[in-house]
Amino acid sequence: MSTRSIVPFGPQHPVLPEPIHLDLVLEDERVVEAIPSIGFIHRGLEKLVEKKDFVEFVYVAERICGICSFMHGMGYCEAVEHTMGLEVPERAKYLRTIWSEMSRIHSHMMWLGLLADAFGFESLFMESWRMREKILDMFEYSTGGRVIFSVNKIGGQRKDMPDEMIADFVRILDGMEKELKTLANTFLNDYAVKSRLEGVGFLTKEQARDLGAVGPFMRASGIALDTRKTGYAAYSHLDFEPITSTVGDSYARTDIRIREIFQSIDLIRQAAAKIPSGDVAVPFKGNPTGEYLMRVEQPRGEAIYYVKANGTKNLDRMRVRTPTFANIPGLVETLKGCQLADVPILVLTIDPCISCTER
Amino acid sequence: MTENLYMDNKLTAIPTADLLAECQRLKNDGYHIMQICAVRTPDGYELTYSFALEYEMVNLRLTITTDEEVMSISNIFSPAFLYENEISELFGVRIKMINVDYKGNLYRIAVKTPFKD
Numbered sequence: 001m002s003t004r005s006i007v008p009f010g011p012q013h014p015v016l017p018e019p020i021h022l023d024l025v026l027e028d029e030r031v032v033e034a035i036p037s038i039g040f041i042h043r044g045l046e047k048l049v050e051k052k053d054f055v056e057f058v059y060v061a062e063r064i065c066g067i068c069s070f071m072h073g074m075g076y077c078e079a080v081e082h083t084m085g086l087e088v089p090e091r092a093k094y095l096r097t098i099w100s101e102m103s104r105i106h107s108h109m110m111w112l113g114l115l116a117d118a119f120g121f122e123s124l125f126m127e128s129w130r131m132r133e134k135i136l137d138m139f140e141y142s143t144g145g146r147v148i149f150s151v152n153k154i155g156g157q158r159k160d161m162p163d164e165m166i167a168d169f170v171r172i173l174d175g176m177e178k179e180l181k182t183l184a185n186t187f188l189n190d191y192a193v194k195s196r197l198e199g200v201g202f203l204t205k206e207q208a209r210d211l212g213a214v215g216p217f218m219r220a221s222g223i224a225l226d227t228r229k230t231g232y233a234a235y236s237h238l239d240f241e242p243i244t245s246t247v248g249d250s251y252a253r254t255d256i257r258i259r260e261i262f263q264s265i266d267l268i269r270q271a272a273a274k275i276p277s278g279d280v281a282v283p284f285k286g287n288p289t290g291e292y293l294m295r296v297e298q299p300r301g302e303a304i305y306y307v308k309a310n311g312t313k314n315l316d317r318m319r320v321r322t323p324t325f326a327n328i329p330g331l332v333e334t335l336k337g338c339q340l341a342d343v344p345i346l347v348l349t350i351d352p353c354i355s356c357t358e359r
Numbered sequence: 360m361t362e363n364l365y366m367d368n369k370l371t372a373i374p375t376a377d378l379l380a381e382c383q384r385l386k387n388d389g390y391h392i393m394q395i396c397a398v399r400t401p402d403g404y405e406l407t408y409s410f411a412l413e414y415e416m417v418n419l420r421l422t423i424t425t426d427e428e429v430m431s432i433s434n435i436f437s438p439a440f441l442y443e444n445e446i447s448e449l450f451g452v453r454i455k456m457i458n459v460d461y462k463g464n465l466y467r468i469a470v471k472t473p474f475k476d
Binding site: 325 | 391392393394396398399407409413414416418436437438440441459461464465466467468474
């Protein structure tokens with residue numbers, strides 16, 4: 001007869017850069033139920049919208065997360081721009097697209113490194129993060145920052161990228177693509193890596209849909225949805241399709257993210273070839289009125305930005321539904337039936353960002 | 360090329376009593392829940408429930424008083440329990456029958472909730 005016990009997992013754990021807590025109900029070594037708790041780093045950022053005016057709040061939005069900093073700023077700006085009826089210049093849309101895809105590459109490479117570290121493949125971890133540094137250098141070169149960039153503003157961008165700089169970036173990415181193929185080969189074909197990922201933590205297509213999963217976690221279960229296809233920024237001018245897998249295990253989630261890195265490089269190439277010249281921001285007067293729900297595809301999946309404005313400089317409400325928040329029910333489902341030793345890897349495979357989640 | 364699928368947010372105001380029936384209809388039509396958002400109003404709260412079917416998004420809007428209770432939709436859309444616990448804890452919205460009710464302990468914060476000021 002099996003022994004039933006409850007094992008607390010987190011909030012402090014070697015594989016967790018940020019705190020989340022799970023109460024794992026076990027039968028011997030098998031997880032039969034997982035109960036999540038969050039809230040160890042809730043900062044009340046949404047409430048700050050009552051104290052900061054809607055222009056200043058861009059800086060707060062960028063600080064929701066240190067990985068998706070650019071996209072949080074952009075999502076907030078696009079939501080406010082919709083309430084004000086502002087049409088951002090085409091060049092600014094392309095800049096937003098390029099910086100967004102750079103964010104996706106560096107986020108996915110960071111995740112690959114964390115995954116390698118979690119199953120003890122230290123050289124793979126170091127190689128992933130060494131390559132990620134190149135993207136951070138590109139960010140520093142183009143924005144002046146490596147974590148917080150402060151290039152978004154209501155109506156466009158604070159900074160432009162000279163065309164020569166964009167061409168340089170494409171050359172760097174061309175070189176990086178070759179190195180990435182070697183890295184991808186190890187992640188997808190190494191025996192030790194496959195033995196930890198294949199057949200672990202299944203999420204079916206139906207479960208992914210019913211549990212509201214988003215991003216690579218959802219696409220690895222066979223749902224071909226990607227919010228970039230709604231056409232925000234300059235995505236409506238670029239040619240791409242959502243990357244999917246029908247397997248739905250941890251290996252498929254890794255495969256999806258690796259293929260998305262190559263896709264992001266291709267999208268940057270396309271954007272670099274099509275970016276028009278011109279202004280990068282439009283001036284505006286007055287304060288926003290009305291409400292809008294803006295959807296943005298972050299590296300971890302769809303984020304939703306809700307703003308409600310009343311015609312004054314302070315918004316009534318700003319709310320962010322982050323991808324990790326949406327993926328928690330799916331994570332709990334994938335944990336059911338797994339072995340205790342696989343729990344850290346499975347938690348990582350949703351690419352959790354707890355600072356985002358708790359805001 | 361991608362067709363630009365930007366669309367105005369579809370938002371329907373409904374009476375509180377119709378919430379479960381509307382949610383069940385959306386569930387039957389294949390929608391999944393995206394989020395629930397609470398906004399404080401002078402007399403109570405404005406709740407926005409967002410659902411999606413592929414790229415289409417629809418929103419239901421409830422306007423309730425501070426003392427009014429709302430039925431949980433977590434028996435129809437199970438992921439709703441997280442959103443409902445959040446708005447119940449941080450805003451003080453009174454929600455009945457949440458399938459996993461943290462009773463104000465979803466967020467482990469030292470400050471007393473709900474945030475009223």
